[in-house]
Amino acid sequence: MMKSLxxxxxxxxxxxxxxxxxxxxxxxxxxxxxxxGPTIPVKVLLDSANLVNAAARKIYTERIVSRGHEASLxxxxxxxxxxxxxxxxxxxxxxxxxxxxxxxxxxLALFLGSDQPISSSNAFKxxxxxxxxxxxxxxxxxxxxxxxxxxxxxxxxxxxxxxxCVSCHNEHPNTPKRDWKLGDVMGATTWTYPRSTVTDRExxxxxAQVYEAIARAYAxxxxxxxxxxxxxxxxxxWPEKGRRQLPDxxxxxxxVKDATAPSILNTAVLFQ
Amino acid sequence: xxxxxxxxxCVSCHSASPGTTRQQIQANxxxxxxxxxxxxxxxxxxxxxxxCQGCHSRPDDTHxxxxxxxxxxxxxxxxxxxxxxxxxxxxxxGKRVSSRGxxxxxxxxxxxxxxxxxxxxxxxxxxxxxxxxxxxxxxxxGNHARQVQKKLAEAYDVExxxxxxADGPDPYARAKRHLAREKP
Numbered sequence: 001m002m003k004s005l006x007x008x009x010x011x012x013x014x015x016x017x018x019x020x021x022x023x024x025x026x027x028x029x030x031x032x033x034x035x036x037g038p039t040i041p042v043k044v045l046l047d048s049a050n051l052v053n054a055a056a057r058k059i060y061t062e063r064i065v066s067r068g069h070e071a072s073l074x075x076x077x078x079x080x081x082x083x084x085x086x087x088x089x090x091x092x093x094x095x096x097x098x099x100x101x102x103x104x105x106x107x108l109a110l111f112l113g114s115d116q117p118i119s120s121s122n123a124f125k126x127x128x129x130x131x132x133x134x135x136x137x138x139x140x141x142x143x144x145x146x147x148x149x150x151x152x153x154x155x156x157x158x159x160x161x162x163x164x165c166v167s168c169h170n171e172h173p174n175t176p177k178r179d180w181k182l183g184d185v186m187g188a189t190t191w192t193y194p195r196s197t198v199t200d201r202e203x204x205x206x207x208a209q210v211y212e213a214i215a216r217a218y219a220x221x222x223x224x225x226x227x228x229x230x231x232x233x234x235x236x237x238w239p240e241k242g243r244r245q246l247p248d249x250x251x252x253x254x255x256v257k258d259a260t261a262p263s264i265l266n267t268a269v270l271f272q
Numbered sequence: 273x274x275x276x277x278x279x280x281x282c283v284s285c286h287s288a289s290p291g292t293t294r295q296q297i298q299a300n301x302x303x304x305x306x307x308x309x310x311x312x313x314x315x316x317x318x319x320x321x322x323x324c325q326g327c328h329s330r331p332d333d334t335h336x337x338x339x340x341x342x343x344x345x346x347x348x349x350x351x352x353x354x355x356x357x358x359x360x361x362x363x364x365x366g367k368r369v370s371s372r373g374x375x376x377x378x379x380x381x382x383x384x385x386x387x388x389x390x391x392x393x394x395x396x397x398x399x400x401x402x403x404x405x406x407x408x409x410x411x412x413x414g415n416h417a418r419q420v421q422k423k424l425a426e427a428y429d430v431e432x433x434x435x436x437x438a439d440g441p442d443p444y445a446r447a448k449r450h451l452a453r454e455k456p
C-alpha cells in the first residue's frame with residue numbers, strides 16, 4: 001500500500017516536473033513544414049525540378065557538346081582524369097548536378113538509370129522496373145512512394161534527343177544495346193523527396209537549389225577547360241565551328257532560365 | 273578513435289543538442305507516447321554527413337553517398353548503409369572501417385563487363401563469389417593516386433586489406449588524391 005502510494009507520488013512529481021512546470025516543449029522538426037503555410041503536393045516540386053534539369057541538359061547537349069565538337073572540344077567519360085583534356089558527357093553532367101544538389105544538403109535528389117545501361121550499376125531494380133516499363137509505353141511521368149526508404153519518387157522519361165546520344169551508346173564497348181535511334185526512351189531520370197507535400201518556401205528553395213546545382217556543375221566543366229593546353233575562351237559566346245569558345249556561367253544559366261521561365265511559371269506558380 | 277582522428281576534438285563533430293535536459297526528457301517521453309514524431313538527442317547530437325564532409329568531401333569520390341540513396345539500392349542498403357558515412361565508419365572503435373569489408377556483393381552481384389580490363393574476368397569472380405578480392409584492386413573511395421591492377425595475381429593480399437580496414441598500414445599507395453581538411 002505504502003509502496004504504491006510512494007510510486008504514485010513520484011509519478012505525479014515527475015509529471016508536474018516534466019509537463020506542468022516544464023519550459024516550453026522543443027519544436028518537433030517533422031511538423032515545421034506543416035506550420036509554414038499551406039502545403040503543395042510534392043509532384044509540383046518534382047515536375048519543376050525535372051523541367052529545369054531537362055532544359056539544362058538539352059542546352060548542354062546541343063549547344064556545348066554537339067557544337068563543341070565542331071569547335072574541336074572533346075567530351076569523354078574519363079574527363080576527370082588530370083591528363084585527359086575533355087569535358088563531361090551529358091549523362092555525367094547530370095551526375096555532377098546530382099552531386100552539387102547533395103553538397104547543398106538539398107532534400108531533393110536526382111539520379112539517372114535505364115533498363116539497358118552501359119554500366120550495370122545504373123540498372124533499375126525493384127519497384128522502378130515495373131514503373132519504368134509502364135513509362136516506356138506513354139512516356140508520361142510516374143509517381144510512387146517507397147515506404148522502406150521513406151521517399152516520394154518521380155520517374156521521367158529520358159529520350160535520345162541528339163545524334164550524339166545514339167552514336168555514343170551504340171558504339172560504347174560495354175553497351176548491351178546497339179540499335180538505339182533518335183526519340184527512343186533510353187532510360188529515366190529519377191527524383192526523390194522525403195515528404196509527400198512541400199510548403200511554398202520549400203518549393204521555391206528546391207527549384208533554386210536545382211538552378212544553383214546546374215550553375216556549379218557547369219562551373220566545374222569550365223574550370224576543367226582552363227587546365228587544357230589550348231584553353232577555350234570563356235565569355236558571352238557559345239562554341240561554333242572554328243570558334244573554340246564557351247559561355248561563362250552567367251550566360252549558360254541565363255539560357256537555362258530563358259528556356260524554363262514560362263514552364264516554371266505554369267508549373268510552380270500558377271499550378272497549371 | 274578512427275585512425276587519423278586523434279587530434280580531432282569532440283565539438284568538431286558533436287554539436288550540443290537543443291534545449292535543457294528537462295526539455296529533452298520531456299520531448300523523448302512525448303515521442304515514446306506517440307505525441308511527437310521525432311526524438312531528441314540527449315546532451316550531444318550524433319555527427320551528420322554534412323559534418324563528415326566538411327573535412328572529407330571530394331569531387332571524384334568513386335562511391336559518393338548520394339549514388340546509393342537511389343531507390344534501386346533499397347535492398348542493398350539492408351546489407352550495408354553506404355548512404356551515410358557512419359554506415360561504414362563508426363567512430364570510437366579504433367578502426368578505419370567498422371562494417372564488414374566484403375559488402376561489394378550488395379550492389380555488384382550482376383556485374384558483367386564486355387570489355388573487361390582484368391585478366392580473370394569480373395564475371396568469373398562474381399560467379400565464384402570471390403568478394404574478398406574486390407578491394408585488392410579497388411579502393412572504395414578512389415582517393416589513392418594509383419592505377420588499378422590489370423592482373424588478379426597483382427591484387428593486394430586479402431589479409432593486407434583487412435589489416436588496413438582495421439588500423440594497419442596502407443597497401444594501396446602513399447599519395448592521396450585529396451588530403452582531409454584540418455578544419456571544415
